[in-house]
Amino acid sequence: MRNYDLEFLKRFSMVLAFLAAVTVGLILFAHHINGTVKHDPDPAAEQRVLNRIAPIGAVYAGATGAAQQAEAVKAAAEAAASQVAYGGTTDGKTIFGNLCTGCHTSGAGGAPKLDAAGIGARVAAQGLDELVKKATEGFTGSTGVMPAKGGNPALTDEQVKATVEWMVAQSK
Ligand code: HEC
Known part of the structure; x- marks a missing residue:
């Protein structure tokens, strides 16, 4: 290998090492900044949680809904009665x-x-x-x-x- 090739390789690897160091530094810096920023919760995710923890039968659908609810209660009572011998x-x-x-x-x-x-x-x-x-x-x-x-x-x-x-x- 000729002398100036060696010289080139030396400098080139130094440049590469410098760029790699800058990259790592930027990654760490971005990570740090990301940690300091307060994120707004994702409204879609919040809605999903609310849907999951919502009580069953909390829907009121007017008079029709009420009648249906009454029927459901009656059916449940009948089902319970049939558990009795x-x-x-x-x-x-x-x-x-x-x-x-x-x-x-x-x-x-x-x-x-x-x-x-x-x-x-x-x-x-x-x-x-x-x-x-x-x-x-x-x-x-x-x-x-x-x-x-x-x-x-x-x-x-x-x-x-x-x-x-x-x-x-x-x-x-
Ligand atoms: C699997 C069989 C069987 C079934 C079903 C059964 N019994 Fe009996 N029962 C017996 C036997 C056997 C005796 C007598 C036990 C003895 O005195 O050694 C007895 C005794 C009795 C006695 C007398 C208790 C006493 O103090 O001498 C009564 C009252 C009684 N059974 C009520 C019932 C009623 C009510 C039912 C239904 C809900 C019923 N049995 C279903 C087998 C049965």
Whole structure:
């Protein structure tokens, strides 16, 4: 390599190094300035957040909307009612016919039948309250296992009580 080539390369790399240093300096400076400037929040992003955290059903659409809301509330109440066993009836016959009959009509698994020797004898020996309590909580007796609420926990205590009362009335 000739001498002036070397000289050129030396100067050229110095120029390159200088420019690289200036570039890095500008980057750092721009970064610094960017940090000092206060940015306005992006309105579109803010709107998206508001949409996401908005409560459901906060829209009021006049009389039509109100009617629709009332309908929705009614539908929700009906849906909730259907969570209650057998539509929440306290008709012992209905509940027995849907559930308890599986064991208590045939006497399956040692279940006392609806006659004087079955439920009739038990109510005579223990009283109605005790029968209701054991039917609600379930128990294991000498003849078998009576599941709590006949195995349907959706039954309310009143429904179980009404059903036991109906059973007792049938067992004379
Ligand atoms: C899976 C079968 C089964 C179903 C379903 C069932 N029972 Fe029973 N039940 C029994 C058995 C078995 C006994 C007797 C247990 C014993 O004394 O050993 C019994 C006993 C009873 C007794 C007598 C309690 C006592 O103190 O002697 C009552 C009251 C009763 N059941 C009410 C009900 C009612 C109400 C339902 C429906 C909601 C129901 N059972 C559903 C199996 C069942």
